[in-house]
Amino acid sequence: xxxxxxxxxxxxxxxxxxxxxxxxxxxxxxxxxxxxxxxxxxxxxxxxxxxxxxxxxxxxxxxxxxxxxxxxxxxxxxxxxxxxxxxxxxxxxxxxxxxxxxxxxxxxxxxxxxxxxxxxxxxxxxxxxxxxxxxxxxxxxxxxxxxxxxxxxxxxxxxxxxxxxxxxxxxxxxxxxxxxxxxxxxxxxxxxxxxxxxxxxxxxxxxxxxxxxxxxxxxxxxxxxxxxxxxxxxxxxxxxxxxxxxxxxxxxxxxxxxxxxxxxxxxxxxxxxxxxxxxxxxxxxxxxxxxxxxxxxxxxxxxxxxxxxxxxxxxxxxxxxxxxxxxxxxxxxxxxxxxxxxxxxxxxxxxxxxxxxxxxxxx
Numbered sequence: 001x002x003x004x005x006x007x008x009x010x011x012x013x014x015x016x017x018x019x020x021x022x023x024x025x026x027x028x029x030x031x032x033x034x035x036x037x038x039x040x041x042x043x044x045x046x047x048x049x050x051x052x053x054x055x056x057x058x059x060x061x062x063x064x065x066x067x068x069x070x071x072x073x074x075x076x077x078x079x080x081x082x083x084x085x086x087x088x089x090x091x092x093x094x095x096x097x098x099x100x101x102x103x104x105x106x107x108x109x110x111x112x113x114x115x116x117x118x119x120x121x122x123x124x125x126x127x128x129x130x131x132x133x134x135x136x137x138x139x140x141x142x143x144x145x146x147x148x149x150x151x152x153x154x155x156x157x158x159x160x161x162x163x164x165x166x167x168x169x170x171x172x173x174x175x176x177x178x179x180x181x182x183x184x185x186x187x188x189x190x191x192x193x194x195x196x197x198x199x200x201x202x203x204x205x206x207x208x209x210x211x212x213x214x215x216x217x218x219x220x221x222x223x224x225x226x227x228x229x230x231x232x233x234x235x236x237x238x239x240x241x242x243x244x245x246x247x248x249x250x251x252x253x254x255x256x257x258x259x260x261x262x263x264x265x266x267x268x269x270x271x272x273x274x275x276x277x278x279x280x281x282x283x284x285x286x287x288x289x290x291x292x293x294x295x296x297x298x299x300x301x302x303x304x305x306x307x308x309x310x311x312x313x314x315x316x317x318x319x320x321x322x323x324x325x326x327x328x329x330x331x332x333x334x335x336x337x338x339x340x341x342x343x344x345x346x347x348x349x350x351x352x353x354x355x356x357x358x359x360x361x362x363x
Contacts, residue, residue: 326348
C-alpha cells in the first residue's frame, strides 16, 4: 500500500506529538521518548479460542462442561502444567484483578501515563490489548497492535504507543529449521516477530520489533536463529528507518555463559540494554530452583545510538532500568512475584519490565 499521500499529515502529527511524549525532568531542549518491554505472563481472556491450546485459562465450570477440554489437559506430560490445566479456575473476576495489577505496574512510569512505546509479551488477542488499554486511563495509546501468530497456546506480542504509525504492521515468521540430529518438529509452532512502524517526534521513522523467542524447553539453536534473523530484518530496513527491538529473549544465564548468544551474536549488531546500562540490575527473571537471575527481557538499539546518534537520536544509558516499584511486583524473596491465580495480595507477572529512554535535540 502506498502511504505517500499521508506523509505531510503524519509529519504534522509527529511534530505535534513532540510536546506529548515523555520529558520527565530532563532539559526542555530535548525530545524524549520512553520505551518499556514487559512479559505480562499469560494475559488470557476466559473464552476458548478455536484451534488454540488455551484450556488452562478457562473457568473450571467450562472445562467440566467440555470433557474434550480436560482430555487435552490430561495429555500434558509435565505434571505441574497438567495440574494447572485441569484445576485452574480462570474467572472474569481473576482476569479483572490481573488487569488491575498490570495497570498499576505500567502506571508507575511517568506519573501514571506509562511509557510512550510499550511492548508486551504473552497476550492472547487484540481484545485483551483493548481491555488493558481501557484500564490505562492516562495513557491514551492511539496505536494498539497485535497480529495473531502461530503459537500453539495462542500467546502473542503486542505494541501500544502514543505515537502514530507510518505504515502497516508486519508479523515476520522466523525461518526456524532443525539442526544436527534433531527432529524437525522440535522447531514447533512459535511466535513471530512483530514489526510496528512508528513516527517519532520530528518525523523520524522507526520500526519497533516486539519479540518473544522460543522458551528454554526448546533447543538453544532456535533462540540463536531468531537472534540472527533480527540482524537480517535490521539489514533489510531502509537506511533512514530507526530500528528498535524489545521483548523476552528467553536466554537464561547458564545458556548465555555457554553459548554467548547475547554477548556475541546480539552485541555484534546491536547495543544491548543491560550491557550499556542497568549496571545495578541482577536480571529481569529469577529461576528459584537454580537460584539464578537472567536477563530474559532486553531492549536493543543501533550501535550508533550510543555514539554519534541515528539522525540525531540517541539512547540514554542512565535511563535503562528495571521497573519494579509497584506493590504487586516483588515477592518475599525480592524477585518477580507471579500472579499465581490471584491467591495473594502481591503477584502480577514472573518478569520485571525493562525501561529506557531515547532522545534528541529539538529541531
